[in-house]
Amino acid sequence: MTPGYMAGKAVLVTGAAGGIGAAVVRRFRSEGARVAVADRDVTGIDAEAHLPGDLLDPAYADALPGAAYDALGSLDIVVNYAGVITRGSVTSTTDADWALSLGVNVEAPFRVCRSAIPIMAKAGGGAIVNVSSCWGVRPGPNHAVYCMTKAAIASLTQCMGMDHAHQGIRINAVCPNEVNTPMLRTGFANRGFDPDTAVAELGRTVPLGRIAEPEDIADVVFFLASDAARYMCGSLVEVNGGKPVG
Numbered sequence: 001m002t003p004g005y006m007a008g009k010a011v012l013v014t015g016a017a018g019g020i021g022a023a024v025v026r027r028f029r030s031e032g033a034r035v036a037v038a039d040r041d042v043t044g045i046d047a048e049a050h051l052p053g054d055l056l057d058p059a060y061a062d063a064l065p066g067a068a069y070d071a072l073g074s075l076d077i078v079v080n081y082a083g084v085i086t087r088g089s090v091t092s093t094t095d096a097d098w099a100l101s102l103g104v105n106v107e108a109p110f111r112v113c114r115s116a117i118p119i120m121a122k123a124g125g126g127a128i129v130n131v132s133s134c135w136g137v138r139p140g141p142n143h144a145v146y147c148m149t150k151a152a153i154a155s156l157t158q159c160m161g162m163d164h165a166h167q168g169i170r171i172n173a174v175c176p177n178e179v180n181t182p183m184l185r186t187g188f189a190n191r192g193f194d195p196d197t198a199v200a201e202l203g204r205t206v207p208l209g210r211i212a213e214p215e216d217i218a219d220v221v222f223f224l225a226s227d228a229a230r231y232m233c234g235s236l237v238e239v240n241g242g243k244p245v246g
């Protein structure tokens with residue numbers, strides 16, 4: 001892809017302060033896109049528009065695509081990259097874990113897509129990229145509700161990809177395996193492991209020899225949003241270094 005490939009495109013990225021979301025923002029801006037960043041705190045993020053807020057607030061999530069459109073003057077691409085991970089089996093899942101997981105990982109992207117699709121349809125099309133997980137397409141141990149939320153957004157993506165293709169809107173999802181981000185590293189630290197050592201050990205279990213860096217995932221998000229993926233609708237793209245789950 002030539003430099004400036006995304007010149008003039010208007011992009012909304014949620015989870016923009018997160019490990020992968022920040023890499024997604026940098027990738028789009030490096031290709032000339034104008035980016036509106038959404039997260040609870042977007043202080044210090046280089047972007048064309050800043051839209052801080054809590055995605056658990058339905059009014060904020062509903063209004064986000066319109067706010068991005070107003071700030072950027074158009075809206076071509078939405079990347080729903082905010083997410084939370086709660087651990088444990090069903091029997092150790094609290095009501096709060098349930099509400100948080102469903103709220104951030106499923107309800108928020110549902111609300112953002114529901115508001116973004118009519119805006120994009122009116123403009124003749126667009127692209128949405130959601131984040132599922134390898135645990136959204138196959139089960140994983142000891143993260144029952146997290147896996148279920150990732151399966152839910154995978155299914156929603158497949159259905160929306162089918163339902164809105166006729167409007168010129170392509171909706172796809174990435175399904176990463178382990179990525180070297182605060183989400184993963186904090187999990188190790190919380191369980192008493194040194195994150196650097198744990199990440200290196202985990203890397204040895206991946207056929208490619210290392211776990212993913214945020215940029216490895218951001219490149220695939222960028223591809224799915226670009227015209228290079230113009231015939232992809234409702235796809236779930238696993239990005240796993242050769243290490244599938246299960």
Ligand SMILES: NC(=O)c1ccc[n+]([C@@H]2O[C@H](COP(=O)([O-])OP(=O)(O)OC[C@H]3O[C@@H](n4cnc5c(N)ncnc54)[C@H](O)[C@@H]3O)[C@@H](O)[C@H]2O)c1
Pocket residue numbers: 014015016017018019020021038039040041053054055056081082083084085104131132133134175176177178179180181182183184
């Ligand atoms: N890191 C991995 O190994 C991995 C693997 C597969 C899938 N994923 C998925 O990628 C996504 C991002 O993961 P990450 O590793 O970059 O995590 P991260 O924790 O670094 O980033 C997540 C971002 O989402 C934001 N967010 C969470 N709740 C929010 C809320 N209520 N309102 C607004 N923003 C909120 C956080 O502030 C944070 O900036 C998640 O959906 C995760 O499930 C991550």
